[in-house]
Structures are given as structure tokens and as C-alpha cells.
Amino acid sequence: MTTRVLKQKKVHKQGMLDNVMRQFDHAAEIIDLNPNIRKILEVTNNELVVHFPVRMDNGEVEVFTGYRVQHNNSLGPYKGGLRYHPTVDIDAARALAMWMTWKTSLAGLPYGGAKGGIQLDPTKYSNSELERITRRFTYALGDNIGPELDIPAPDVNTNAQTMAWILDTYMSTKSPAERSTNMHVVTGKPVGAGGSEGRDRATGYGVSLTIKFWAENKKIALKDKKFIVQGFGNVGYWAAHFLEKQGAVMTAVQDAYGSIVNESGISVEQLFEYSQANKGSILGFKDSSAIDITNFFGLDCDIIIPAALGNQVTAEIAPQIKAALIAEGANGPTDVEAEEILLEKGIDIIPDILCNSGGVIGSYFEWLQNRNGEIWQLDEVMQKLEKKLRESFSKVSELSEERNVDMRTAAFIIAIERLEETYIQRGIFP
Amino acid sequence: MKKYLRSICSTCSYVQNCSLTTNKSSIYECNEYVHHLDADYIPSVMNLIKTTKVDFEKVEKRELILN
Known part of the structure; x- marks a missing residue:
């Protein structure tokens, strides 16, 4: 792969995004990351902003702004939470989406990173309004999410109930024959609605x-x-x-x-x-x-x-x-x-x-069960979680000793090298 | 809560007396955050089941009418 680095304007990043970029830059410099791959990982793949109307309890219509940032999907479908909060904006979503890419990569999961949400103060809305907002947002996202494309999960002010609403709305837009094949469009669902045993712990x-x-x-x-x-x-x-x-x-x-x-x-x-x-x-x-x-x-x-x-x-x-x-x-x-x-x-x-990667690994198990039509017992979930985490821990620990770096740097190196390997093996289309 | 505009603390129930941190200006994640839906939400499905249970005995005594 030949490289040509274009000089870019230094963009001032704040807060969370700054922290995530600093950690990425630190690891990228240590491993001497391919400059082309670095360029790809520094930016997000897709950024979706949707404005959608919802009828409030008093009959008035309010227009909301929702976001979904998809950072990278070279390892698999985008994965990340949806939050409802006044602080939700494109910058916050970018940083958190990027963070998810590193996390899923380190955990050895077949996922990329995403994040999103709706800019609103949930305390100002009734539960039935929040349900309509969630359903309308899901409809607005349309086929930009999907069980094999982008899988949202709970985050700040969203929970298992929110995921059940998203699932129900998403499934309702599909033909009857397809509906049950879309259970894994979200994770963090209630156990009765396709959630996994053990996800809580x-x-x-x-x-x-x-x-x-x-x-x-x-x-x-x-x-x-x-x-x-x-x-x-x-x-x-x-x-x-x-x-x-x-x-x-x-x-x-x-x-x-x-x-x-x-x-x-x-x-x-x-x-x-x-x-x-x-x-x-x-x-x-x-x-x-x-x-x-x-x-x-x-x-x-x-x-x-x-x-x-x-x-x-x-x-x-x-x-x-x-x-x-x-x-x-x-x-x-x-x-x-x-x-x-x-x-x-x-x-x-x-x-x-x-x-704290046990959480996203637990989500992966929920997704797998839905995808394969299986229901695992609690002890099975815990056993598989231990196996997966032991593998991640050993890799980080070994690399930390091998390259004489701290465990955080080792973790970032593993996450980024896994992505680098994928790009090197697959190349860049066309 | 205008001073916490960049923080999730702005909508957390604990914000006034939270002992976890004195710097609540830029918190983007917190495992102690009280989710708005969890505080007072009773799923509508549960209400339906409850209603059905209450009416069940009366239904049993009713005649089944087929149109």
C-alpha cells in the first residue's frame, strides 16, 4: 500500500473527543500505524442527523433532532448506545462512537463503533411522549440501523424498555415473514423480549x-x-x-x-x-x-x-x-x-x-442468541464471558510485557493493530 | 442546571447533593446516573396483564357470544 499524507488543517477538538484522539494518537505513534489507515480511523464513516416531528400529549407538534454516528465497520456491524440528553450533539457522538470501535476491537468482537441519540431533556416529557419520540426516531433512522448493519443499545436515559420500543417499531416496518429475523436489531432488551440472561451483571x-x-x-x-x-x-x-x-x-x-x-x-x-x-x-x-x-x-x-x-x-x-x-x-x-x-x-x-468490556461482550451474546434462535442459560453466559475476557486480558498482559508499555497503551495497540490488519488484508475499494 | 450544560449531571436526580464529584461540569458517563425512565415508569404491558387478572373471574361467568 503506497501512502501520501496530505497536510490537514489542525482542528481543535474539545473534551471527550480530545481524550479519545490523544489515546489513539499515542498508540498509533508507538505502533507506527500506516498513515493511510490512520487517516481512515481518524474520521467517522457516516454521520446521520434526522429531524422528526412528534405529537405531544397536549396536541402540539414538536420537532426533535436525532443523531447516529457510525465510526467504523471494518470488523463488523456498527455497535453503540443511544442516549437521550440535552448534551447530545455530533461531537459527543463522534467521540463516543470512536471509543466503541476501540472497545469492540480489543474485545475481539465482530463489531465496529457507533453512538447516537436525541437532543432532549427527558424530564420534560411524559412516558407516552418518550415512547412516541423513540418510535418516530426509529422510523426516521429507517434502514440506517439493522441487525447486520448498526445495532443500538441502552445509554443515558434509555433502557431495556426503550430498546423494546425500537425493536417493535423496526420489526413493524418489515414484512411478516421477515419480522422475527430482526430481533437482534438492538441489544439490552428485556429478557422477555429477546434479552439475554446475565446481561445485567x-x-x-x-x-x-x-x-x-x-x-x-x-x-x-x-x-x-x-x-x-x-x-x-x-x-x-x-x-x-x-x-x-x-x-x-x-x-x-x-x-x-x-x-x-x-x-x-x-x-x-x-x-x-x-x-x-x-x-x-x-x-x-x-x-x-x-x-x-x-x-x-x-x-x-x-x-x-x-x-x-x-x-x-x-x-x-x-x-x-x-x-x-x-x-x-x-x-x-x-x-x-x-x-x-x-x-x-x-x-x-x-x-x-x-x-468494563464485559458489558459489550454480554451484548454480543444477546445478539448471537437472537441471530441463531438460541436461549442460553445464565451459567452458559457467564462461562462464555469468562473465556472471552480471559483471552482479551492475556493478550493485553502479554503485549504489555513484550513491548514494555502500560496496560492501557497495550490495549489500544491491540485494538488498533486488529483494525490495521483488516485494512491491510482487504485493501481499499476500488 | 444551566451551569452543567455540557454534563449529564444536568438531568440527574442526585445533582444537588451528589457526593461522588465536585466537578460536575463535563461528565459524559456515570454508572450512578438515575435514568429518567427507571424512576417512575410502569410498562403498559404490565398494566394490561393486571387489568386482565382482575376481570378474569367475571369473564368466566359470562356467556360466550359468537357473532
């Missing part, structure tokens, strides 16, 4: 698995190792649940309501039951005391699981960290400066792109 289980693999590599027993969790939602709870099963002890938890600590251990199940009965709050749980938010990651422990949101481990906090491992259950919890400090201190980081 896939991300958290994946986080616990990557910690288990890390411990095996280091020849460390997880029994009695202390871990702390930021976020006790779907990811944090399930990660803690499975780690506790391996003998580790949860000593502190932080959620939106506050932080609690008990050096002797907090029962994951009892805390979960307590929070369920306490409107989701962990505060006031027996045998635990509340602590100051600024000290949370500095607590004495072996493993930190930031499973809530981004930019939590900063350069100010990093020097206080005593743990041996940070397992990134959330996306982007460690900022660039903090990571340098942590690596310097010899603290390992299981990067988000690997650590």
Missing part, C-alpha cells in the same frame, strides 16, 4: 474477572485482600458481589449519597439489601462510619474499583493512593497526569477499555 462480573486474572498473573491470592468501590450501582455492586465470592473483603463504598467505611469488612449482600430498602442510599448501614469524600481513594486497601464516573483519580489524589491495583469499572476514571504518577509508583491499572 455482565459489566460488573467482567470487572471482577479482570481483577482475578491480574491476581493470577501476579501469583496473589485474592482471599482477605481489601477492596474499595466507588459507585454501588449495577457495575459496582456486581463487581463487589463476585469479588467477595473470591474471598476479598470490601472495606469502603462511595455512592452519590456519601461514603462509608469499615476496616473489618462490609457485607456486599447486606449493604445491597439495605440500600434497596433505603431509596438506594448506603448511608447509615450498620457497623460502618461515614468518611470525608476527599479521602476516599487514599484509604488503606489493596484494590480500588472506580465504578461510577470519569476523572476521579486526579494528580492531586494519586500520591495518596496506597492500593496495588486500580480496576477501572467506569469509563475514564483516571486522568493522564494521575496515571503517570501511579505508574511511577508501581501501581497497576486495568484500563477501562478492558476492565
Whole structure:
């Protein structure tokens, strides 16, 4: 393949897109990525903007703007979430779509990356209005999504119910004979509507698995190792649940309501039951005391699981960290400066792109089951998830040692090299 | 919530008292986010099933009329 690089105008990118591009550039430079392939991966394949009218409960008609950005599909159909939020715009969708391409590539899935949504404030609409908005958006997207083309999933303010509406609308536009062959147009559906067993715990289980693999590599027993969790939602709870099963002890938890600590251990199940009965709050749980938010990651422990949101481990906090491992259950919890400090201190980081990839692998299993007309039992799903994640973890770990790079860089290298290989083997049409 | 225009925190129920972060200006993903639909949504299918269950005994006693 011959290359000719055209000088491009430096485009100023902000926030999320800037972060994603920085990580991509870093890995691309290390592997000396083919400049032509770099040009392809730096831009999105398709960007769809749709304006569609919906009748509101009061009889008025409102026009909404929806987006779907399809970054790359060289490995398979586009895959990514749909969010309903005022912050949804083309730039945010681009960054998140690109992020999905790396994630699915690293996980070894036959998917590309996409993202989209509708720019709206969901709190201003009734549920029946949201249902009509979803159905009309699906109709507006038309054949730009599809089970073998682009497979949306839940994201901010969209859930299993939203996916069921999309599925029902999409299927209704097909001929009766074709309808049941389109079940896999979305993932994250309710189990009764084609969803998969175990999808709810896939991300958290994946986080616990990557910690288990890390411990095996280091020849460390997880029994009695202390871990702390930021976020006790779907990811944090399930990660803690499975780690506790391996003998580790949860000593502190932080959620939106506050932080609690008990050096002797907090029962994951009892805390979960307590929070369920306490409107989701962990505060006031027996045998635990509340602590100051600024000290949370500095607590004495072996493993930190930031499973809530981004930019939590900063350069100010990093020097206080005593743990041996940070397992990134959330996306982007460690900022660039903090990571340098942590690596310097010899603290390992299981990067988000690997650590929380159990979720997208779970989605892939749902898609496969629908596609093949199968229904897998929970234990089967969990077994397959472990196999898939072990494979990803081993690749990252081996490459990290082989090229003497940190695990995040290794993960990006694997993801990008897989895409590069595809382009080299297939060439560029015509 | 205008100050969080670039953040998903702007529509989260926890925004006023959230202890997870003091910088809520550019959050694009959060696993603790309360999804609007989850908070108060009861699927219409469930309502239908409930209605059917309540009326079931009465239906049994009714005569079946075929047109």
C-alpha cells in the first residue's frame, strides 16, 4: 500500500473527543500505524442527523433532532448506545462512537463503533411522549440501523424498555415473514423480549474477572485482600458481589449519597439489601462510619474499583493512593497526569477499555442468541464471558510485557493493530 | 442546571447533593446516573396483564357470544 499524507488543517477538538484522539494518537505513534489507515480511523464513516416531528400529549407538534454516528465497520456491524440528553450533539457522538470501535476491537468482537441519540431533556416529557419520540426516531433512522448493519443499545436515559420500543417499531416496518429475523436489531432488551440472561451483571462480573486474572498473573491470592468501590450501582455492586465470592473483603463504598467505611469488612449482600430498602442510599448501614469524600481513594486497601464516573483519580489524589491495583469499572476514571504518577509508583491499572468490556461482550451474546434462535442459560453466559475476557486480558498482559508499555497503551495497540490488519488484508475499494 | 450544560449531571436526580464529584461540569458517563425512565415508569404491558387478572373471574361467568 503506497501512502501520501496530505497536510490537514489542525482542528481543535474539545473534551471527550480530545481524550479519545490523544489515546489513539499515542498508540498509533508507538505502533507506527500506516498513515493511510490512520487517516481512515481518524474520521467517522457516516454521520446521520434526522429531524422528526412528534405529537405531544397536549396536541402540539414538536420537532426533535436525532443523531447516529457510525465510526467504523471494518470488523463488523456498527455497535453503540443511544442516549437521550440535552448534551447530545455530533461531537459527543463522534467521540463516543470512536471509543466503541476501540472497545469492540480489543474485545475481539465482530463489531465496529457507533453512538447516537436525541437532543432532549427527558424530564420534560411524559412516558407516552418518550415512547412516541423513540418510535418516530426509529422510523426516521429507517434502514440506517439493522441487525447486520448498526445495532443500538441502552445509554443515558434509555433502557431495556426503550430498546423494546425500537425493536417493535423496526420489526413493524418489515414484512411478516421477515419480522422475527430482526430481533437482534438492538441489544439490552428485556429478557422477555429477546434479552439475554446475565446481561445485567455482565459489566460488573467482567470487572471482577479482570481483577482475578491480574491476581493470577501476579501469583496473589485474592482471599482477605481489601477492596474499595466507588459507585454501588449495577457495575459496582456486581463487581463487589463476585469479588467477595473470591474471598476479598470490601472495606469502603462511595455512592452519590456519601461514603462509608469499615476496616473489618462490609457485607456486599447486606449493604445491597439495605440500600434497596433505603431509596438506594448506603448511608447509615450498620457497623460502618461515614468518611470525608476527599479521602476516599487514599484509604488503606489493596484494590480500588472506580465504578461510577470519569476523572476521579486526579494528580492531586494519586500520591495518596496506597492500593496495588486500580480496576477501572467506569469509563475514564483516571486522568493522564494521575496515571503517570501511579505508574511511577508501581501501581497497576486495568484500563477501562478492558476492565468494563464485559458489558459489550454480554451484548454480543444477546445478539448471537437472537441471530441463531438460541436461549442460553445464565451459567452458559457467564462461562462464555469468562473465556472471552480471559483471552482479551492475556493478550493485553502479554503485549504489555513484550513491548514494555502500560496496560492501557497495550490495549489500544491491540485494538488498533486488529483494525490495521483488516485494512491491510482487504485493501481499499476500488 | 444551566451551569452543567455540557454534563449529564444536568438531568440527574442526585445533582444537588451528589457526593461522588465536585466537578460536575463535563461528565459524559456515570454508572450512578438515575435514568429518567427507571424512576417512575410502569410498562403498559404490565398494566394490561393486571387489568386482565382482575376481570378474569367475571369473564368466566359470562356467556360466550359468537357473532
